[in-house]
Amino acid sequence: AQTVTQSQPEMSVQEAETVTLSCTYDTSENNYYLFWYKQPPSRQMILVIRQEAYKQQNATENRFSVNFQKAAKSFSLKISDSQLGDTAMYFCAFMKQFNTGNQFYFGTGTSLTVIP
Amino acid sequence: GAGVSQSPRYKVAKRGQDVALRCDPISGHVSLFWYQQALGQGPEFLTYFQNEAQLDKSGLPSDRFFAERPEGSVSTLKIQRTQQEDSAVYLCASSLTEAFNEKLFFGSGTQLSVL
Numbered sequence: 001a002q003t004v005t006q007s008q009p010e011m012s013v014q015e016a017e018t019v020t021l022s023c024t025y026d027t028s029e030n031n032y033y034l035f036w037y038k039q040p041p042s043r044q045m046i047l048v049i050r051q052e053a054y055k056q057q058n059a060t061e062n063r064f065s066v067n068f069q070k071a072a073k074s075f076s077l078k079i080s081d082s083q084l085g086d087t088a089m090y091f092c093a094f095m096k097q098f099n100t101g102n103q104f105y106f107g108t109g110t111s112l113t114v115i116p
Numbered sequence: 117g118a119g120v121s122q123s124p125r126y127k128v129a130k131r132g133q134d135v136a137l138r139c140d141p142i143s144g145h146v147s148l149f150w151y152q153q154a155l156g157q158g159p160e161f162l163t164y165f166q167n168e169a170q171l172d173k174s175g176l177p178s179d180r181f182f183a184e185r186p187e188g189s190v191s192t193l194k195i196q197r198t199q200q201e202d203s204a205v206y207l208c209a210s211s212l213t214e215a216f217n218e219k220l221f222f223g224s225g226t227q228l229s230v231l
Contacts, residue, residue: 004158033217043205045159045222052217091158097216100171101147104220106158 004094006107013082014115020067021077021110023092029053033095034068034075039109040088048090051075082114118142120223122208128229129198137193137226141210147218148191150183151207153225159207165191166214198230 003026013019025034036048051059051068058066063083067076079086092107121140129135141148146167151159152175161175167188176183180199185191195202205225211218 031216037222042224043207043227044224045207045209047219050219093158098172101164101166101214102211102216102218102220103161103164103172104149104151104159106160108156108158 004092004105004107006092006110008110009108010111010113012113012115013079015082015084017082018078018080019082019112021079021090021092021112023075023077023107025073025075025092025094025105027073027094027096029096031096034066035093035095035104036064036066036075036077037091037093037106038086038088039091045091049077079112084114084116087112087114120208120210120221122206122223122226124226125224126227126229128231130231131198131200133198134194134196135198135228137195137206137228139191139193139208139210139223141189141191141208142212142221143189145210145212145221146188147211147214148185149209149220150191150193151209152177153205153207155204162193162206195228198228200230203228203230 005024032053035050037045049061063080089109094105123138148165150162153159163183164172165185180196182194207225209222
């Protein structure tokens with residue numbers, strides 16, 4: 001079974017500062033994808049960043065970057081120069097492919113508040 | 117359409133009522149997923165369609181839950197004889213293909229409250 005754990009239910013950060021959200025996962029698979037999704041109050045899940053397990057290089061998207069440690073099964077998200085619009089729930093997700101299609105497993109989320 | 121559209125945005129039902137939740141995926145998207153998100157939790161998988169075929173319904177919590185996608189586009193999630201534990205946000209997501217590296221696009225969900 002695949003599990004995704006986010007151990008920080010809530011976090012806060014001052015505007016313009018840097019914050020890191022933690023995520024660990026458990027799987028016996030070798031090839032999979034990892035994602036960070038943002039869910040603002042509008043409820044729509046928005047893809048922040050994704051990482052393929054085979055790629056050693058950490059993914060980066062503008063102010064968002066990950067620290068992917070495959071052996072430790074850790075996938076943390078770093079947000080640099082935090083902005084008020086970053087306030088949202090953040091979900092870490094794991095995806096593997098079954099013969100019936102792709103399957104996603106989500107963590108319980110971290111509520112991030114950016115303080116002006 | 118421009119994005120995944122779900123309706124209604126909010127639904128209040130009395131215990132025992134039947135409800136139907138609609139999902140309009142992005143036009144041309146082959147894969148469609150339904151997720152249930154309880155308060156304070158992450159989304160949990162309910163069911164998956166590839167075109168009109170329901171390939172995986174292992175996440176449906178009981179036989180009161182039924183999903184269909186008869187023409188391979190719009191999907192409906194039906195819950196019969198609703199119970200209070202069915203209260204949650206129901207999210208729909210679609211992707212262009214079933215390929216492993218395909219991106220998933222989510223709708224804004226339907227918040228169901230069962231009184």
